[in-house]
Amino acid sequence: MSERTLISSGSPFEKTAGYSRAVVDGDFVHVSGTTGYDYSTMQMPEDVGAQTVNILETIKGALAEAGCSLNDVVRARYYVTDRSNVEAVFAVLGEYFGDIRPAATMVICDLIKEEMKVEIEVTARRG
Numbered sequence: 871m872s873e874r875t876l877i878s879s880g881s882p883f884e885k886t887a888g889y890s891r892a893v894v895d896g897d898f899v900h901v902s903g904t905t906g907y908d909y910s911t912m913q914m915p916e917d918v919g920a921q922t923v924n925i926l927e928t929i930k931g932a933l934a935e936a937g938c939s940l941n942d943v944v945r946a947r948y949y950v951t952d953r954s955n956v957e958a959v960f961a962v963l964g965e966y967f968g969d970i971r972p973a974a975t976m977v978i979c980d981l982i983k984e985e986m987k988v989e990i991e992v993t994a995r996r997g
Contacts, residue, residue: 877935879909879928892932899936899994903949904928905986918955918987922962925990933994941970942994948976949989959988 878884879891892901906921907914909928915921926940933939946967950959956976967974972992981989 875936877932879904879932881907881909882912891928892936894936894996897996899933899938899942899996901929901932901992901994903947903989903991904932905981905983905989914985916985917958918950919958919962921986921988922959922990925988926962926966929990929992933992936994936996938994938996940966940994942996943967943970943972943992944995945993946972946974947991948974949979949981950976951979951981951987953978955987 873894873896875894876890877892877894881891884890889902891904892899904925905914906924907928908924915924930940933942948959948963950956956978959976981987
């Protein structure tokens with residue numbers, strides 16, 4: 871049986887909604903959909919690029935706690951609320967994932983709160 875470890879970002883939403891920021895299951899790390907909050911201040915920037923940076927930094931922290939990094943990401947899913955934001959999100963994704971190039975999907979959709987413009991989830995493989 872593989873080891874299962876829960877990782878928290880300290881977000882109050884984790885307990886309220888009943889989820890973990892990430893779950894380590896054997897060699898795989900599954901990072902939950904992450905939005906653009908700065909969890910140290912619980913502030914959400916208005917700019918979609920800044921939200922994307924916050925998201926990827928939160929994901930980096932969860933991956934580091936799991937013993938891996940963005941370099942280990944094998945799958946990414948991007949949820950964007952407006953087609954007009956795609957280029958700004960792509961610009962940040964290119965900075966973080968340009969050399970890593972995980973398998974990825976982007977969907978245009980509504981998110982839980984109106985101020986949320988992008989949400990990202992990833993799967994990484996340790997080792």
